[in-house]
Amino acid sequence: MAKEKGKKLVDRSPVVVILGHVDHGKSSILEKIKDLKITEKESGGITQHIGAYEVEHQGKKITFIDTPGHEAFSAMRSRGAKVADIAVLVIAAEEGIKPQTKEAVSHIKKAGIPMIIAINKMDKPGADPEKVKRELSVQDVLVESMGGKIPSVETSAETGKGIDELLELILLVAEIEDFKADVSKPAEGVIVESYLDSQRGPTTTLILQNGTLKRGDILGTSSVVGKIRIMEDFQGKAIEKALPSIPVVVLGFESAPGVGEKFKVFDNIETAKKEMEGFLKPVLEPLTIEPGQRVLNIILKVDVLGSVEAIEEVLKELPQEKVVLKILKAEVGEINESDVKLAIGSKAKVIGFRVKADLSAQNLAEKEKIKIICFEVIYELAQAVRDLLEKRVSSEIVRVDLGKIKILEIFLTEKNRQIIGGKVIDGEVKRGASLEVYRNEEKVGQGKIAKLQKEKKEIGEVSKGAECGILYQGDIEVEEGDILHAYIKESKKGEL
Numbered sequence: 429m430a431k432e433k434g435k436k437l438v439d440r441s442p443v444v445v446i447l448g449h450v451d452h453g454k455s456s457i458l459e460k461i462k463d464l465k466i467t468e469k470e471s472g473g474i475t476q477h478i479g480a481y482e483v484e485h486q487g488k489k490i491t492f493i494d495t496p497g498h499e500a501f502s503a504m505r506s507r508g509a510k511v512a513d514i515a516v517l518v519i520a521a522e523e524g525i526k527p528q529t530k531e532a533v534s535h536i537k538k539a540g541i542p543m544i545i546a547i548n549k550m551d552k553p554g555a556d557p558e559k560v561k562r563e564l565s566v567q568d569v570l571v572e573s574m575g576g577k578i579p580s581v582e583t584s585a586e587t588g589k590g591i592d593e594l595l596e597l598i599l600l601v602a603e604i605e606d607f608k609a610d611v612s613k614p615a616e617g618v619i620v621e622s623y624l625d626s627q628r629g630p631t632t633t634l635i636l637q638n639g640t641l642k643r644g645d646i647l648g649t650s651s652v653v654g655k656i657r658i659m660e661d662f663q664g665k666a667i668e669k670a671l672p673s674i675p676v677v678v679l680g681f682e683s684a685p686g687v688g689e690k691f692k693v694f695d696n697i698e699t700a701k702k703e704m705e706g707f708l709k710p711v712l713e714p715l716t717i718e719p720g721q722r723v724l725n726i727i728l729k730v731d732v733l734g735s736v737e738a739i740e741e742v743l744k745e746l747p748q749e750k751v752v753l754k755i756l757k758a759e760v761g762e763i764n765e766s767d768v769k770l771a772i773g774s775k776a777k778v779i780g781f782r783v784k785a786d787l788s789a790q791n792l793a794e795k796e797k798i799k800i801i802c803f804e805v806i807y808e809l810a811q812a813v814r815d816l817l818e819k820r821v822s823s824e825i826v827r828v829d830l831g832k833i834k835i836l837e838i839f840l841t842e843k844n845r846q847i848i849g850g851k852v853i854d855g856e857v858k859r860g861a862s863l864e865v866y867r868n869e870e871k872v873g874q875g876k877i878a879k880l881q882k883e884k885k886e887i888g889e890v891s892k893g894a895e896c897g898i899l900y901q902g903d904i905e906v907e908e909g910d911i912l913h914a915y916i917k918e919s920k921k922g923e924l
């Protein structure tokens with residue numbers, strides 16, 4: 429949020445984004461701060477959404493935005509940094525700088541907001557805050573004790589060490605920056621979370637940047653409009669009015685807007701629609717598929733829109749030279765009958781992320797043998813899709829050339845079968861192998877090795893240089909001098 433220089437400026441509380449590598453303790457610090465038990469509600473303690481919370485310290489409010497640390501959620505981290513006034517970069521003291529720590533630093537620098545370093549997990553053996561600071565300096569992040577300007581604090585979400593100090597640092601930075609909002613401006617801000625609630629409909633968390641938001645206001649984003657039917661604070665308490673910096677939950681959008689979209693207030697729905705027209709963009713980019721290329725169709729249903737983007741990002745990493753992954757539809761909501769119908773028509777798999785299939789969808793899927801798989805954790809979803817892609821490849825039947833035989837003698841010729849003597853001139857040949865018959869370097873027919881003999885004994889295979897007897901069956905009579913190319917067909921274990 430930029431500082432405003434208008435007329436009706438009022439103080440507003442800081443919006444603080446928590447960034448850092450996966451598992452370094454972002455959610456735990458927030459939990460400790462507000463005792464929100466955020467971690468408990470998450471699958472496996474992994475944050476997969478942005479969460480927004482408001483806390484009060486020494487009579488002053490702070491809005492926190494939690495972000496996920498897993499590499500797939502880069503877009504969410506970048507957005508978090510853009511919406512926020514201050515970033516807290518959490519680094520586990522025993523692990524130090526990791527890839528997403530570096531990535532977070534670059535988001536923070538791009539957003540141009542002040543940062544505070546929280547060196548967390550100080551209670552753990554092996555905690556080495558000095559090493560963390562040295563590693564930071566390599567990234568051009570100089571903390572105060574290293575002669576720089578960036579404040580840092582040693583914390584433990586386990587014992588509570590440094591948590592108060594962290595809050596004080598945040599308030600101190602906020603005081604220096606002196607964040608203001610212009611409440612005379614029409615209300616505007618950013619969507620930080622958005623999903624389709626099965627009971628309440630499109631449910632959106634937003635943070636107001638300027639103006640005042642009231643129940644009944646008309647809102648428009650680049651993808652959707654709506655009228656605020658219900659407005660709640662982040663704990664679900666109904667409110668009539670919201671001021672800047674405060675996270676609020678809004679019900680009333682016609683469908684769930686995209687996370688990160690900006691919103692504005694309009695006089696009426698028509699103006700909102702008109703002004704926002706043309707901003708509509710499809711969620712998925714159309715894929716060009718080469719003729720003959722294999723395709724895995726999937727239909728994706730997710731809990732919140734932010735998940736679609738994160739899933740697309742992990743799926744993009746899967747190798748797709750051999751099988752192209754095509755997301756036919758990616759939507760927020762439960763898996764329903766129409767998803768299964770689409771799957772039947774397009775031979776697609778239906779994948780749910782933190783949603784379930786409703787009963788009629790389950791019944792239809794069972795009847796039509798459509799696969800529905802649901803996940804709570806994004807990497808498990810990605811692994812399952814990889815397995816599905818691999819299965820597509822492994823069902824591929826490939827021809828394996830074995831060797832060549834030159835026919836030296838015909839011992840017996842009957843209808844459709846001959847007993848011949850030959851010499852393996854290349855590779856090796858096997859009983860049961862298919863044959864192509866070549867005469868004067870031209871393919872003239874095909875058959876197979878029904879039986880194979882070497883020195884008058886039945887044998888499974890014969891190698892180059894050896895002579896053998898063959899019971900040949902085929903669509904053409906072979907002659908002395910013909911070359912038989914032996915091959916087998918096998919289903920190849922796929923590699924993506």
Ligand SMILES: Nc1nc2c(ncn2[C@@H]2O[C@H](COP(=O)(O)OP(=O)(O)OP(=O)(O)O)[C@@H](O)[C@H]2O)c(=O)[nH]1
Nearest residue numbers: 450451452453454455456474475497549584585586
């Ligand atoms: N000992 C110790 N463990 C901690 C501390 N902070 C977090 N943990 C543990 O570290 C693990 C990860 O913590 P989270 O708070 O979920 O980490 P996160 O950074 O939010 O992770 P993502 O949201 O997945 O990026 C959990 O098992 C926590 O209990 C700490 O200060 N000390």
Ligand SMILES: [Mg+2]
Nearest residue numbers: 454455474475
């Ligand atoms: Mg977390």
